[in-house]
Amino acid sequence: MAFNMDPKKCPMPTQDPNVRNKNFEEVALGYTAEMAINEAKRCIHCKNKPCQSGCPVGIDIPGFIEKVAEGDFEAAYQVIHKDSSLPAICGRVCPQESQCEGKCTRGIKNEPVGIGRLERFVADWHRENVHTPPVVPASNGHKVAVIGAGPAGLTAAGDLAKMGYKVTVYEALHVAGGVLMYGIPEFRLPKAIVQQEIDGLKKMGVDFECNMVIGKVLTIDELMGEYGYEAVFVGSGAGLPRFMNIPGESLKGVYSANEFLTRSNLMKAYLPTSKTPIHVGKAVAVVGGGNVAMDAARSALRLGAEKVYIVYRRSMNELPARKEEVEHAEEEGIIFKTLCNPVEILPDDNGFVRAITCIEMELGEPDASGRRRPIEKPGSEFTMEVDTVIMSLGTSPNPLIRSTTPGLETNKHGCIVTASDAGDTSREGVYAGGDAVTGAATVIKAMGAGKAAAKAIDEYIKAKA
């Protein structure tokens, strides 16, 4: 088979920036079959598979790409499915540049192979063309409970179900999916796709119990006692938003990014028919520089704001958001106000936000995280006229699980302490992974943790039996 030695990735068709910044439809449109086959031929099938070692769930990347190059898309799907239950999601939201594609040999001299785009193509092709129900694995007679239906919990549930466990996922909100449903907007990750991936797990025999706040309605001790679960996986995430504690933060028109995105995504406030209100002014300041900040800013623009600013205390080089998201945001017209930090939010006569006062920053020596520390420039305060402020400063784990589970060790940040990457906690039979352990991180790291914990739970239950 001939390789495609094009130095660049086959480009992904996208909606025009000036059209898409007014709608909530998906920005990236995906490869056609021809594009996918052509891109797959750029893979040179290295023996040591560095890409696979860069994937947190260890997908056999050259294996599936070979099948794509042959035009056997269902075979490619089956290769991916062995290691990932949620490829349509990962192909869209993984930061491939720092994972699989970051290790691709083709990427040393040219652009790496578009692994994420190919994964997405394969998953979408399977969803649209293959309608045979998945094989329900034979039961092994053991029960496991999963707390939280986000990426970590869904992955753990999928893997355990494949091994024959009877899995029940307990979710606090009224729908499963966690951040995939309430956090990441429709234009990056269509909710119908998340729902279909979840339905796939249901067909494999996974039960979902929504509206169940573990720690309140049931405790982990009850799940492992009267409910008879032999192990519990805690994938409850890090949903507690941080605020800056600056004057004016309680004014009307100041949101946490979690609240703004939950209203827009989960409660569908972006639809005119939604019964849940959302307040979007003419000018919006989003404070922070991560993926969540980009999602909030791009959502605000689509909800009708005329000007949307990203206010970030470091420079463009330190933005923690994915490069592709920053580029998309810039194309859509988001204004980046870097090297400045809010010090006060000012009210109008009705108690709504009128403006935000920021101070300019400069970068000093690198701090513990390796990023250069921002330092305030005295006397450089300036005021921006905005009527909505969205705080996107990161999140911490919710205290509900730790405060109701005796003997479950947590650190000073409220994260659950695990003894190893397998997610074993200070309580026997209780495993944890994802943001509940690491604090806010990425979707795929949570999936990797869910996968590792599923393997460890399997070993633990088999050793006990």
Place this chain on the structure above:
Amino acid sequence: MYKIIQKVALNPTVTKMVIEAPLIAKKAQPGQFIIVRPFEDSERIPLTVAGYDRAAGTVDIIFQIVGGTTMELNSLNEGDCVHDFVGPLGRATETEGLKKVCVVGGGVGCAIALPVARKLHEQGCVVHSVVGFRSKDLLILEDEFRACSDELRVMTDDGSYGTKGVVTAALEELINAGNQYDLVITIGPLIMMKFVVKTCQKYGLKSIVSMNPIMIDGTGMCGGCRLTVGGQTKFACVDGPDFDGDLVDFDEAMARGTMYRPFEAHAREAACNLLKMEVK
């Protein structure tokens, strides 16, 4: 889906529903709340647990029909189901060690105050209750309060029932009559709670208030319900809803409560028209 076992109109604008929710009924405590979505496309709204029957596996909610979502909820009947019913959320009211308490309820807040009064009464605490309504036709739960109160004062703004006047007048009268309360627990409109706290401060009494900010998830993940308490940001859904009355910034809470007023007015109108069409 959670079945409506019973529906009773307590007055023209206040409805009681008994909902089948065995797991919540097993755990609920006075002072806690639940989040309801009447239909699949409804908003999530918080309603306080107004009672529970652990044996029957039911939870009571009492709500005032004030807007779109409460109209939707009120359009459901016995045998119908509410789409989502989540709880019990928030912290229970702390009642331990109390010997003599005055419970002050206003309007539909009386529905929330009742289970607290009942629990205190069952613990052997001396309970005085003051309940206030705008007028006689809005009166609710009088007999229930009488059953668990050592002394009950009913106030109406227009004097159409009980004593004419506001709840703080009755509270002051009770204090002036020599009653020494360990605590005053107050639940009702923000403005009423603010003035009950002021009255308590005048006499050096401790007070607890049950706050009712805007909520979405009710599990601590959005901060929409944040309040300033003692100078610190607190989330009412996980840190409350009960707080020390002396520490709450009521003016800020009242301002935040009005954030979506125009939207709510529109939703109410839309729901009204929809219900009218169904009646035709």
